[in-house]
Structure formats: structure tokens, C-alpha cells
Amino acid sequence: MKSRLAYLLPVLIFVGLLGFFFKGLFLDPKAIPSVLIDKPVPNIDLAALPGRGDTGLKTEHLKGQVSLVNIFGSWCVACVAEHPYLMKIKAEGVVPIMGIDWRDDPAAGMAWLQKHGDPYLRVGADPAPGHASVDFGVTGAPESFIVDKDGRIRYKHVGIIDDRVWKQTLLPIIKELQK
Numbered sequence: 001m002k003s004r005l006a007y008l009l010p011v012l013i014f015v016g017l018l019g020f021f022f023k024g025l026f027l028d029p030k031a032i033p034s035v036l037i038d039k040p041v042p043n044i045d046l047a048a049l050p051g052r053g054d055t056g057l058k059t060e061h062l063k064g065q066v067s068l069v070n071i072f073g074s075w076c077v078a079c080v081a082e083h084p085y086l087m088k089i090k091a092e093g094v095v096p097i098m099g100i101d102w103r104d105d106p107a108a109g110m111a112w113l114q115k116h117g118d119p120y121l122r123v124g125a126d127p128a129p130g131h132a133s134v135d136f137g138v139t140g141a142p143e144s145f146i147v148d149k150d151g152r153i154r155y156k157h158v159g160i161i162d163d164r165v166w167k168q169t170l171l172p173i174i175k176e177l178q179k
Helices: 002-024 077-092 106-116 131-136 163-178
Strands: 067-072 097-102 122-126 143-147 153-158
Touching: 067 077, 067 131, 077 097, 077 163, 097 131, 106 122, 122 131, 143 163, 153 163
Parallel strands: 067 097, 097 122
Antiparallel strands: 067 143, 143 153
16 A cells, blocks of 8 residues: 555646646736735825925825825836826826835936826825835835725736726726725
8 A cells, every 4th residue: 555655646746736837827927916905005195296286195195085006216117108008097087196206316206207297196205215115015116006985905006007907907996996
């Protein structure tokens, strides 16, 4: 009996590993779960970008309406690719977009918005090392969070928002939360 088990054990281990790797083929490598889903947004009090004319971004600005919080930076190449789509979302008026200028010189962030357009209702400066963004669980830019009316994070998107992401994922969640 022991000799049979000795022959069968490597086969069972191989089959187990094969199943593990097969399951991995169907996972989204961009899907990074956030421990903050369904939790209140972190307590933030971010200064305004110089010359923008708002008061920055605070936790209380993320309550009372569904909002999209977008993490960006003037240094972020992917943010340049995403930005026209954020301008389109702003033009549609479906949801207010709040920005966090992450690990950036606030003057550089403002200059970047003047050059590319400003889709944000409010923007908070989170210069390096970016404590507020770390509290949000940000791993890179661009990242976006859907925040519900109660100020709870309901969804996290890592990467560029494009037409497919907007229509298939983010917009349905936002519409549901706005009911």
C-alpha cells in the first residue's frame, strides 16, 4: 500500500499544480483587491493646487453624492492617455470627478491641468511621499475610486479609464449607486 501511495503522490501534486495554474489563466492581473471596499474614505485634507481657485479636497467633499476620485500626476505617462476620456466624462455630467495630484509638485500639477484640460470638480495636492494616496491604498497612477453618497469606497479601478472600462464597469456601478 505504501508503495502505491509513493507512486500516486507525485501525480496528485502535479494535477493540483496544473489546476492552480489553469485557474490563473482566467484571472485579471490588473484586479488588485482593496481592503477599503465598503469602508469610509480615509480622512483627507489636501491643499488646493496653486491658482486653481478651489479649496482643495477634504473628506467631507466626498459625501452627499456619488463621485469618482481619480489619482493622477503630471509625471504620469498613462494619465496623459486617460485624460481625454476624463474630459468626456465631465462633459457628460454623469458624475463629479475629484482629483488627487499624487507625488507631484502642485505647480506642475496645475500647469498640467492648464495644458490638458481640467475635468475635476475639486483637486487636492498630495505631494511626495503622498500620504493621502497611500491611505487610499494607491499603488500607482492612474487609479480611480467610486465613492458613494455616504462617503464609502465602493469600487477601485487600477489603470486607464477608457470607453470599455467606463461603459462596462464604472458607469453601471455609478448608475446603481445614484438610485
